[in-house]
Amino acid sequence: MSADNELTAKLQRRLNINEGDEEPSPHSNVFNPYTEFKEFSRKQIKDYEKMFKTYDVDKNNLIDLPELKLMMEKLGAPQTHLGLKNMIKEVDEDNDGAISLREFLLIFRKAAAGELHEDSGLGQLAELAEIDVDKEGVKGARDFFSAKIEEQSKGAKFEAEIKAELEEKKREAEERKIRRQAFKEKQAAFMSA
Numbered sequence: 001m002s003a004d005n006e007l008t009a010k011l012q013r014r015l016n017i018n019e020g021d022e023e024p025s026p027h028s029n030v031f032n033p034y035t036e037f038k039e040f041s042r043k044q045i046k047d048y049e050k051m052f053k054t055y056d057v058d059k060n061n062l063i064d065l066p067e068l069k070l071m072m073e074k075l076g077a078p079q080t081h082l083g084l085k086n087m088i089k090e091v092d093e094d095n096d097g098a099i100s101l102r103e104f105l106l107i108f109r110k111a112a113a114g115e116l117h118e119d120s121g122l123g124q125l126a127e128l129a130e131i132d133v134d135k136e137g138v139k140g141a142r143d144f145f146s147a148k149i150e151e152q153s154k155g156a157k158f159e160a161e162i163k164a165e166l167e168e169k170k171r172e173a174e175e176r177k178i179r180r181q182a183f184k185e186k187q188a189a190f191m192s193a
Contacts (some may be wrong), residue, residue: 079121
């Protein structure tokens with residue numbers, strides 16, 4: 001097949017798909033988390049993906065019920081069997097009874113949009129996933145929130161110090177301006193005398 005014929009065939013197929021006369025191939029929709037979940041930074045997506053892979057024990061790119069049970073237990077928020085099923089059902093778009101990476105990222109999108117109840121299993125998962133349990137440990141996660149508040153107050157204190165510094169610089173600049181003006185007035189009086 002020549003290049004012209006190949007291009008013509010591809011364009012005709014595209015036209016047929018757009019017109020609804022032909023179905024796109026099922027593998028044409030490749031999931032790219034970086035383009036679909038633009039609200040997350042690359043680092044956040046990589047962290048979520050790492051967490052997903054950690055709990056995808058059988059490495060089938062799905063977190064099924066037993067794996068979700070293990071994840072919630074490790075995060076310190078065990079769920080009932082029914083609770084786990086409801087967690088999966090809440091994000092399971094393809095109704096396969098498991099959570100894919102895309103569906104896993106949807107949990108965090110919903111959490112960021114405030115669409116999850118904090119006391120629901122997914123709300124707890126999203127909240128606890130923000131804590132690096134590997135780094136903090138499950139018991140350390142308890143202290144995480146008080147440390148976070150302290151960190152924010154340090155940030156506020158730092159901002160206040162910067163504002164005070166800027167105010168001081170403005171005041172000093174104003175004083176220099178007044179002194180220069182007074183000097184110029186004395187200089188002008190001296191020159192005219």
